[in-house]
Amino acid sequence: MVKIVVFACNWCSYAASDLAGVSRMQYSPDVRIIRVMCSGMVNPAWVLYAFKKGADGVVIAGCHPGDCHYMVGNYYAQKRYILMRELLKFIGFEEERLKLLWASAAEGKLFADEMTKFAEELEKLGKQNKLSEVKE
């Protein structure tokens, strides 16, 4: 049982997860989705807070480059993701636990598949115990 926290943007990736749900597509039940207005709204502090509260993996999901509802929000998300990933790698944290996903509103299947794949990878990595404050 891994815990995955997804920050999904309201216009594209959250709609994709909705579509996956409505079409009864099965994917890993470990995924907890938080709806944000744009992936560019995701603060790196929230990502670290999710890890602190015991999340094994965090996904930032947004619209495809060029398709953002607010024009350029997802480019900022990508930039912050790169900085965050490099820094986590530097301090010895498994940077594979942070993922950036582009999913448009019609890609329900893609969303479900990516989540299942991510959950499998995380099962192999094991429980996150470096930044986690939650003691089992």
Place this chain on the structure above:
Amino acid sequence: MKAYSGDFFKDLSRKLVEAGYRVFAPVKVKDFYLFKEVKSAQIPDDYVNTVKSVKEIVFPQNEVLIKYGDWIEEVPIDEEKKAVIGVRPCDAKALKLLDKVFLEDVVDPYYEARRKNTVLIGYACNKAGNYCFCKSLGLSPFGTEGLDLLVIKTDKKYLVDEVSDKGKEIAKLLDLEDATDEDLKVKEELEKKALESFRISINVENVKIMPEVFESDYWKEVALNCISCGVCTYLCPTCYCFDMLDEGERRGYRYRCWDSCMFPLYTLETSSHNPRSEKWQRLRNRFYDKFHYMVKRKGEIFCVGCGRCIEFCPVGIDITEVINGLSR
């Protein structure tokens, strides 16, 4: 006065661990010292003082008070037996000052439990540090106030002064012989030499004019460089301000943590009024609290001359220069 010819700290720490004590001693980290739990203590000759003072043992930076969830669970008070080796006389005197705050009027049960169960084994300073000024506050590098044992290192042996009853009991763990007259003479000489090795001093007479200079612009000058970081209060052995915060929503814990009068948030009220919103007001308050308000309330200056605030202030604000520069 007793004497010991072996490696006192190493042997005593080993005996204390066997007797069930948790032993804390100064350990070198990078190029400074911190108190850490050890199984066998060794204090090299270049040890002056630790960066964090002894107060972190009896008054830790984070202390969980209660846990809450479906019900409230009280966290048991810490009553473990602890021994701290290598405490300097200034830090021990500071704990005596903290006792006046926590153990008079309303007794703080957490502090009381820790204080009662902690044994302090002191180590006299043969030479004053670069930033020490305890002498001008009436204290001595060979002082015994607040300690259970005071250890003095001479060329040949360790002299042990059994200050309190608890100290006498601890000393029984090792075979101590009586000190000879020559040992006592060596101690007198070391003490005299130590008292002459102070580089800086503070003019305690200036403290008397503090009530008259409260409104002076001097404090604005002094606080020009201050960045309100709080390092001085966190490292000070006599600062005791704390905050109580809750962590967690439906399930969590309430904890007590160190707070600092230098933080802008310290006096922020719910109405958004902040009586000390400017940093010179906070700096002025710190000096007045230590040298004037505590004298009025408890009768003693709440500074022991350890010099940590001078050494670690990032911008070089110097407590001795500030007090010495006071004039009408």
Place this chain on the structure above:
Amino acid sequence: MNREMEEKLKDVCKRVVKEVDALIAYKRKKTEPREVLTVIRSEDEVDSISLSPLSVNNPAKLLMELLKTEKKVAVVAKGCDAKAIRQLIIEGKIDRDRVYIIGVSCPGVVDYRKFIKKIDDLSDVERVELIDDKIVVNGKDEIPFSEVIFENCLYCSNPTPVIYDELIGEPREGRVDFSDIDEFERMDREKRWEYWAKEFERCIRCHACRNSCPLCYCTECIVDPTNLAISPMTPAEEKATYPKILGKTISISDNVLYHLVRVLHHAGRCAGCGECERACPMGIPLRKLERKLEKVVIEEFGYDVTKEEIPFLSRLEVMR
């Protein structure tokens, strides 16, 4: 930095202080050779200032504060200080027309904590100079500079100020050197975590690093447990639901959260002055974290902080 440069600086200051309301320079403390920042307003105060390898502090933050009450301020700025001032000008915190920058070409400064270990009696030290590659104390005692240099200065990329109104000293070349970061990254992942966990364990969350950094000027910092920027009109609900990412707990996860968030806010903005590492009482290697981000910014995004006009975090990167 020797007597000559100090005298030249004093001549310049005697002229400049007449044209401005205040001048920020370095001054020796009374009881020890450490230097602190001071503000002088008249010609007769100029003789009390000094310039030596011990002039370490960054005046950018004090400059920002003084400009709130003074009309025109002059400042003595070394290479890294000028970089911080330039960044603050770009971000709109300092008005370029109200500042007169006296640039000083810097060969590197001394790490004061290493310095005092080499001195017997601090009160005897009257003069400290850098001549060739030796620190000369009182004109006679010599210490090799490499033994007391502040480690950050070894990787300095802008020893000559990037912005100045007049310059003291000859322009120098900096270097872009990330070899120590590369070497650290070659270490095994678990060893890297072990190293950082040991460092972050010591953090006492005094926030001296944040307070001494000239680029950390937010009044509403995400790591404060309460919101400082409230007014009598702020509703109680807003005060109660302030996002508490961090309290005052000291555990490895909280300390990592604080440091990483702080460093991420400096991506592409950090001036490299090292005030954070200098201020830290626990000796945490904060510059390593910042320099890793500097490396990412230069190598992956191709952003040169001394030449760009748009702050890095605001610049749009269209990457595929």
